Amino acid sequence: MIPAAPLPMQPDTVPAPVPAVAAGAPRWQRLWREAVRDPRELLALLGLDAAAAGISDAAAAQFPLRVPRGFVARMRAGHLDDPLLRQVLPVDAEERIVSGFGLDAVGDGAAKKADGVIQKYRGRALLVATGSCAVHCRYCFRRHFPYAEETAARDGWREAVAAIAADPDIDEVILSGGDPLSLATPKLAELTALLADVPQLKRLRIHSRLPVVLPERVDAGLLQWLSALPWPVAFVIHANHANEFDASVDAALAALRGTGAQLLNQAVLLRGVNDSVDALAALSERSFAAGVLPYYLHQLDRVEGVAHFEVPDDEARALHAALAARLSGYLVPKLVREVQGDTGKRPL
Numbered sequence: 033m034i035p036a037a038p039l040p041m042q043p044d045t046v047p048a049p050v051p052a053v054a055a056g057a058p059r060w061q062r063l064w065r066e067a068v069r070d071p072r073e074l075l076a077l078l079g080l081d082a083a084a085a086g087i088s089d090a091a092a093a094q095f096p097l098r099v100p101r102g103f104v105a106r107m108r109a110g111h112l113d114d115p116l117l118r119q120v121l122p123v124d125a126e127e128r129i130v131s132g133f134g135l136d137a138v139g140d141g142a143a144k145k146a147d148g149v150i151q152k153y154r155g156r157a158l159l160v161a162t163g164s165c166a167v168h169c170r171y172c173f174r175r176h177f178p179y180a181e182e183t184a185a186r187d188g189w190r191e192a193v194a195a196i197a198a199d200p201d202i203d204e205v206i207l208s209g210g211d212p213l214s215l216a217t218p219k220l221a222e223l224t225a226l227l228a229d230v231p232q233l234k235r236l237r238i239h240s241r242l243p244v245v246l247p248e249r250v251d252a253g254l255l256q257w258l259s260a261l262p263w264p265v266a267f268v269i270h271a272n273h274a275n276e277f278d279a280s281v282d283a284a285l286a287a288l289r290g291t292g293a294q295l296l297n298q299a300v301l302l303r304g305v306n307d308s309v310d311a312l313a314a315l316s317e318r319s320f321a322a323g324v325l326p327y328y329l330h331q332l333d334r335v336e337g338v339a340h341f342e343v344p345d346d347e348a349r350a351l352h353a354a355l356a357a358r359l360s361g362y363l364v365p366k367l368v369r370e371v372q373g374d375t376g377k378r379p380l
């Protein structure tokens with residue numbers, strides 16, 4: 033049972049606003065600005081009755097709705113239980129306080145190495161490149177993250193890059209956020225130009241949901257930047273359901289593959305979104321058809337406001353075993369959980 037109690041408002045943790053779009057800005061930035069931000073508009077677009085949807089204005093105030101219109105177009109009209117809609121609609125269940133769900137579910141604060149730099153595992157450092165995202169996922173484990181203070185870009189990346197350069201054990205940098213591709217390409221190029229002077233770096237990893245939720249972000253400038261990077265690149269997309277893919281996403285992913293990047297998918301196991309063998313198998317098969325290898329299936333990080341998405345561990349293990357019995361091994365992602373203080377993701 034989940035005891036009902038109001039979710040505390042934390043306006044200081046709301047992610048950074050979308051920047052203004054300059055004249056002549058890339059198309060993806062205009063599409064970003066045109067994202068749906070009003071839950072009632074979203075429901076109206078899908079022909080759904082807002083009064084029956086359990087919308088929470090308090091949850092929307094704490095973590096606003098944001099969803100690109102192209103992603104909305106992949107939702108099924110008339111279905112309140114649509115797996116894509118469930119990922120973005122602020123609902124009453126987010127207001128419940130549940131024991132064991134906190135503000136920093138995975139120990140980001142304890143793993144801080146410098147402003148905007150998090151190191152949890154040997155050899156890898158994560159850069160919080162920005163607090164902005166094109167979509168706001170209700171299950172996000174960083175929905176309470178203090179982006180205003182913890183963004184690596186703040187001083188022209190200098191402190192963050194210096195912290196990485198000073199540690200000879202770090203040979204892989206992970207661009208995360210927020211969504212790093214929400215930064216304009218010249219800003220990304222500014223960062224990687226500085227990182228290129230760090231001799232111990234061997235790999236770059238990019239975690240981004242943008243190729244799926246706003247595939248127009250994969251434009252000529254981005255591809256040129258990626259192609260010119262001096263390291264092998266692992267590009268981790270975050271898709272949770274097969275319906276998130278369409279022809280525009282396939283084209284974006286094919287273009288990313290064309291830069292030589294290795295594409296991987298990391299999904300979160302979510303109640304009401306992908307908590308069935310059929311949904312997980314379809315996700316793996318659809319990812320692979322788009323040239324993306326299933327990598328991780330994450331148990332939910334226990335952050336306040338997301339408890340209604342949780343699938344118990346026993347059920348998660350049973351789903352994973354059934355998936356392994358159905359699919360070829362390379363289509364079966366590792367089922368893992370992040371535990372503060374561990375030396376890597378913990379297999380379930």
Ligand code: SF4
Nearest residue numbers: 165168169172210241
């Ligand atoms: S794109 Fe990633 S960081 Fe942004 S809201 Fe979704 S899960 Fe969180």
